[in-house]
Amino acid sequence: MGGKCLDASGFGTADGTAVQTWSCTGAVNQVWSAYTDGSLCSMGKCLDAVGWGTTNGTKVHLWTCHGGANQVWEPYNGGYRNPASGRCLDIPGFSTADGTQLQLWDCHGGSNQKWTTLAAG
Secondary structure: OOOEEEEEHHHOOOOOOEEEEEEOOOOHHHOOEEOOOOOEEEOOEEEEEHHHOOOOOOEEEEEOOOOOHHHOOEEEOOEEEEOOOOEEEEOHHHOOOOOOEOEEEEOOOOHHHOOOOOOOO
């Protein structure tokens, strides 16, 4: 959603660090890389569905990369979908507040499930 970035809370790199939306600053905790194995990574950790969850509302966080199905993301309708759950990376309730933790939710193509890749400037 406009002006917000995918952000590792507090520059954390510990397993379980929340992944949230935050005003875009270009800081290292907002830099993400997509790899051919389907992982999305920041600061050496992978975007991970908490507890291997597959239901609506499952939170996402950073976790040590292990190649599990809960760490696989594929481009889908302008956003990212976790194939194991069939659900998309989602900002709850279309929130624009900094610090909103991301979740899995049924894919519906709304603006709260769209992510833009920005080139470094």
